Amino acid sequence: MSTKIWLSSPHMGGTEQGFVNEAFETNWIAPLGPNVNGFENDLSLFLGNDTHVAALSSGTAGLHLGLVLLGVKAGDEVICQSMTFSASANPIAYVGAKPVFVDSEEDTWNMSPEMLETAIKARIVAGVTPKAIIPVHLYGMPAKMTEIMAVANKYNIPVLEDAAEALGSSIDGRKCGTFGDIGVLSFNGNKIITTSGGGALVSHNSDLVKETRFLSTQARDEAPHYQHSKIGYNYRISNLCAGVGRGQMEVLPNRIQQRRDNYKKYYDRYNGKAGIHFVTEPTGYFSNRWLSTIMIDTAAAGFSREDMRLALEKDNIESRPLWKPMHMQPIFEQYEFFGNGVSEKLFANGLCLPSGSNLTDADFERIFKVMDEFVK
Ligand SMILES: *Cc1c(COP(=O)(O)O)cnc(C)c1O
Secondary structure: OOOOEOOOOOOOOOOHHHHHHHHHHOOOOOOOOHHHHHHHHHHHHHHOOOOEEEEEOOHHHHHHHHHHHOOOOOOOEEEEEOOOOHHHOHHHHHOOOEEEEEOEOOOOOOEOHHHHHHHHHHHHHOOOOOOEEEOEOHHHOOOOHHHHHHHHHHOOOOEEEEOOOOOOOEEOOEEOOOOOOEEEEEOOOOOOOOOOOOEEEEEOOHHHHHHHHHHOEOOOOOOOOOOOOOOOOEOEOOHHHHHHHHHHHHHHHHHHHHHHHHHHHHHHHHOOOOOEEOOOOOOOEEOOOOOEEEEEOHHHHOOOHHHHHHHHHHOOEOOEEOOOOHHHOOOOOOOOEEOOOHHHHHHHHEEEEOOOOOOOHHHHHHHHHHHHHHOO
16 A cells, blocks of 8 residues: 555654754743743744734634633624634634524635625624624635624624634735734644644734733732632643744745645646636735645536545545535534525535645655546
8 A cells, every 4th residue: 555645744844853852951841931932923923913922732722712802701692604623613612602603705715704794784683793703714715804804893893813724824915813803823733834732822912912821821810829810721832832833933934835836736737627626816815725625516527526535545645525514513503504505515515635735746646646537
C-alpha cells in the first residue's frame, strides 16, 4: 500500500524546537511564560490594525470566552452560520443559550447577509433580539464581513467572528479575525499553522483581551490568597505549545503561499470541466486556501462526490465531504433555521481535497491520476 496522503497535516518550519528547548532550559513549563507573550506579539503584529491577542488552549475555548465576554446568558439566542464545524456552535450550548442557524450564500459559502437580516427580523417579531452573531470564514474564504457588519450594526448586535480556518485571509487588506467585536483563531493540528492544540481571542478592545487573560487563568482577584469574584476558566495556552506557535509564525506567509499554490494546481487542471465548480475570490477578497474544495454536479459530471471520494480513499488518499450543516445535525436539528438551500447543496456535492502545505509533486501526481479517471 502506498503511503497515506492526508487532507491537511502539521508542517513544522524547523525553528519550533528551539523555542521549546528554551522553555525547558528556563523551566517555563506552565501556561504562562515568554513564549506565550512572544506568540501573542507575533500574532498582533501579523494581524495589524491595532489588534490585541490572548493566546488560549483552543479555538473552541476562544469562542466560549467570546460569548461569556459578550454577556450571553442562559436562555439567550445566538445566530450562527449553519455551514460550519460543530465547534462554532457548541459554545452557544456551553453558556446555556439557544442557536439560531442561518444559511450561506453562493459566492463565499459563508453566512448570507440577507438571510441574516431575515433571521434577526423574525426573531425580533417573535420577541427576542439575538445577543450575538457568529459568522465563519470557511476553508479560509472570508465571509461577506462588510455586509454582515452593516446588518449587525443596524440592529446593534455584537459579532463573534470565527476565523479558526482563516489566519492570513483578508478583505481589501484587512485580516480576518479583526472585523467583529471579537475574533477567534485556531492552531489545532490540521489548521494552516499549528501549536498541536491552541487558539486565540482577538479584539481591538484591549480591556476585553485583558479580561480574557484573567478569565482564562481561573479569574484570580488581586490578593495573597485565592480570591474569586467571577467564574474562571483554565483556558490559557501552555508555554510549550506557544513555543511551537512562535516557530510556526516565522513560516506562516510561506504556508499561505503553499496552500494557495495547491488550490491553483487543482483549479488550473479541472476548472471548466463538465460538472466541476470552484469557489473563486470576489474582488478584494484573499483566501488563505486552508482547504482546496470542489463542487461536483453529479448530473453534469457523470459521477458523484462520493464516487470520487471513495476512489481516492482506495488509493490511500484522504478527502472529505464539506461540513455537514448544523441544522442537519441530530444534536441541533430542533433549533430555528433560516434557510435558502445553499448549505444543503454544498454538503451534498462538495469535496475537500488534500491541501497540506507539505504535499509533494509526487503526491499531486497520485491525486491527479485518480481524479483524471473521472474528470474528462
Ligand atoms: C477548528 C475549528 C474550530 C475549533 O478550533 P479548535 O482549536 O479545534 O478548538 C472552530 N471553528 C471552526 C470553523 C474550525 O474549523
